[in-house]
Amino acid sequence: MKLVVSVGGSVLAPDLEPGRVAAYGDVLGTLAADHEVAAVVGGGRVAREYIDAARELGGNEIELDQLGIGVTRLNARLLGAAMDGPVKPPEAYDAAAESLRRDGLVVMGGVVPGQTTDAVAAALAEYVEADLLVYATSVPGVFDADPNESPDAERYDRLPAADLVELVAASGSLGSAGSNAPIDLLAAKLVQRSGIRTLVLDGADPERVRRAVRNGEFEGTEVVPDGVGEA
Numbered sequence: 133m134k135l136v137v138s139v140g141g142s143v144l145a146p147d148l149e150p151g152r153v154a155a156y157g158d159v160l161g162t163l164a165a166d167h168e169v170a171a172v173v174g175g176g177r178v179a180r181e182y183i184d185a186a187r188e189l190g191g192n193e194i195e196l197d198q199l200g201i202g203v204t205r206l207n208a209r210l211l212g213a214a215m216d217g218p219v220k221p222p223e224a225y226d227a228a229a230e231s232l233r234r235d236g237l238v239v240m241g242g243v244v245p246g247q248t249t250d251a252v253a254a255a256l257a258e259y260v261e262a263d264l265l266v267y268a269t270s271v272p273g274v275f276d277a278d279p280n281e282s283p284d285a286e287r288y289d290r291l292p293a294a295d296l297v298e299l300v301a302a303s304g305s306l307g308s309a310g311s312n313a314p315i316d317l318l319a320a321k322l323v324q325r326s327g328i329r330t331l332v333l334d335g336a337d338p339e340r341v342r343r344a345v346r347n348g349e350f351e352g353t354e355v356v357p358d359g360v361g362e363a
């Protein structure tokens with residue numbers, strides 16, 4: 133199977149704890165024994181802190197995105213170091229696809245301003261024709277409202293891709309650099325377009341990613357292609 137895993141910076145390195153990065157490296161490395169594995173790493177709190185500081189200094193949104201991309205690539209290097217020694221993460225989809233073909237494993241961060249690594253993961257999944265896309269994030273799925281703001285928010289177990297697009301668009305998440313949402317709008321649209329099976333789960337423990345891939349056991353939200361499961 134060809135697998136793309138989006139590893140949120142907030143789950144990989146919330147506090148730069150090497151043990152957690154090693155645990156992710158171990159899980160992805162083990163999965164790579166049986167599958168082709170591409171990991172796309174986010175920027176997390178550190179990216180947001182840089183972006184906030186640069187915004188106060190008067191940086192424009194593209195400059196702030198570029199800072200964010202820099203941090204995602206640092207995090208990608210960190211995860212790469214945990215797996216196979218430090219490597220420079222590919223900066224474009226064709227280079228990432230080439231590494232994936234050659235090595236069966238690739239780790240990358242951001243690509244261009246104006247999006248998040250959610251969209252990078254969805255685009256890479258479409259580019260390499262992945263069988264499965266997993267978002268390992270800081271919340272246990274997609275909810276009908278932000279679960280960190282609304283204690284009564286309910287999780288979707290299965291969500292048609294069109295509904296995901298609608299929900300993300302309604303939340304106004306297509307915003308400024310460093311904004312947070314379960315998946316950004318571009319990612320949601322790419323997931324819809326590609327029809328690739330997509331899971332959103334709590335990635336705090338990388339074992340959840342392993343179980344989801346290995347046994348199909350997972351708690352979170354499965355984004356299903358439009359029309360699937362409808363009467």
Ligand SMILES: Nc1ncnc2c1ncn2[C@@H]1O[C@H](COP(=O)(O)OP(=O)(O)OP(=O)(O)O)[C@@H](O)[C@H]1O
Pocket residue numbers: 139140141142143173174175176177268269270271273274275276277278279280281303311312313314315
């Ligand atoms: N409807 C929703 N369902 C789930 N999460 C939501 C929703 N709306 C907003 N969120 C927010 O989306 C965020 C998703 O996690 P987060 O921003 O930490 O992204 P990440 O991709 O895991 O990591 P990174 O920090 O690298 O961006 C959470 O902070 C959560 O509060």
Ligand SMILES: O=c1ccn([C@@H]2O[C@H](COP(=O)(O)O)[C@@H](O)[C@H]2O)c(=O)[nH]1
Pocket residue numbers: 141173174175176179196197198199200201204241242243244245246247248249250252308309310311
């Ligand atoms: O392709 C990309 C990836 C990221 N950015 C910017 O970086 C931050 C942090 O990325 P997350 O995926 O949200 O952790 C993001 O908010 C963007 O500002 C980008 O511009 N392009």
